[in-house]
Amino acid sequence: MFPAAGLDLSIDQSAVESLLAVEPTAVDPPETVTVARNVFLPLTTACRYACGYCTFYDPPGAADLLDPEAVRSELRRGREAGCTEALFTFGDDPDERYTAIHEELSGRGFESVQDYLRAGAEWALDAGLLPHGNPGEQTREELAAVADVMASMGVMLETTADVPAHAGPRGKSPADRLRTIRAAGELSVPFTTGILVGIGEDWRDRAESLLAIRALHERHGHIQEVIVQPVTRNERWQGEEPGTETLRRVVAMARTALPPAVAVQIPPNLTAVEPLLRAGADDLGGVSPVTVDHVNPEAAWPAFRDLAATVESMDIALHERLPVRERFLPSSGLENEWIGEPVGRVLYGDTPAGRHYRAIIGDTDGPRT
Numbered sequence: 001m002f003p004a005a006g007l008d009l010s011i012d013q014s015a016v017e018s019l020l021a022v023e024p025t026a027v028d029p030p031e032t033v034t035v036a037r038n039v040f041l042p043l044t045t046a047c048r049y050a051c052g053y054c055t056f057y058d059p060p061g062a063a064d065l066l067d068p069e070a071v072r073s074e075l076r077r078g079r080e081a082g083c084t085e086a087l088f089t090f091g092d093d094p095d096e097r098y099t100a101i102h103e104e105l106s107g108r109g110f111e112s113v114q115d116y117l118r119a120g121a122e123w124a125l126d127a128g129l130l131p132h133g134n135p136g137e138q139t140r141e142e143l144a145a146v147a148d149v150m151a152s153m154g155v156m157l158e159t160t161a162d163v164p165a166h167a168g169p170r171g172k173s174p175a176d177r178l179r180t181i182r183a184a185g186e187l188s189v190p191f192t193t194g195i196l197v198g199i200g201e202d203w204r205d206r207a208e209s210l211l212a213i214r215a216l217h218e219r220h221g222h223i224q225e226v227i228v229q230p231v232t233r234n235e236r237w238q239g240e241e242p243g244t245e246t247l248r249r250v251v252a253m254a255r256t257a258l259p260p261a262v263a264v265q266i267p268p269n270l271t272a273v274e275p276l277l278r279a280g281a282d283d284l285g286g287v288s289p290v291t292v293d294h295v296n297p298e299a300a301w302p303a304f305r306d307l308a309a310t311v312e313s314m315d316i317a318l319h320e321r322l323p324v325r326e327r328f329l330p331s332s333g334l335e336n337e338w339i340g341e342p343v344g345r346v347l348y349g350d351t352p353a354g355r356h357y358r359a360i361i362g363d364t365d366g367p368r369t
Contacts, residue, residue, distance in 0.1 A: 334369075
């Protein structure tokens, strides 16, 4: 039984041992690699946690709220630059210490940061962009309140281990992250998750984390991508960064643990691309032509042409994708159990955005009713 109360996740230790034996050379490179174009919108830097490696959060008094007009302006820039994804993120549900954030939300007519997230998603759809929400831990009710206006959502599991980097009076619980991933599956939300490498976990922890994700996907079928992300040194984290060989082995373990339909994603601004593609990674996540990576602002995005050159030099095809994978899209009409009607209207509308999306997925049938 997995040590997370109420989750009923059984991790087979023989599967852990098998995964620990995987070597990068045993995994073939992919035939195709996917990437999305996004505009990155951090709604607030307030966060209830204070993880030892994270530079995204600001403490009470320093955290800010992205102004609604700034959100709309960035959405327009993203649309004009050919982006398909509006990536919304904020620190995990800001607690009561963030008085100024709660007062500003209230003053703008929002009951909570989740209420603001829904408004942002609706603005993105109005602009012809597909929202992807990454709001940290969420209850089933919080996810349900925005699911119909989200093309997809996500939260990093990071690790199933209890590590010092998550400890303290505002510690992060692996069980809470797993409950969010499970709730998304119960609600049929196309979902992205991942593990963070180098925050104090060991190899067995990495294997168990990947197998926990697999178990939830086997139950609900909702995982789109699993990110293998290295921790990087910054003003708050001076620990050792995982090397390329470590990441190659983790990528190979992920590719072995997960079904083929679930992509193994690597962040191309944080790690070398070619060695990890050779170890089985097949997705480069969302890369923005207009905004920085607000979680890792010092790590510049590579240019799309440079990514294409790297991938194609390996005789691998690079394909643009949407923030929701094609297997979750309706086969007829505008919605199904995975996609809400507001998102379907944008995907299948007779508009420049709709035609652009259908060209990406190779759908030539035109608008659906």
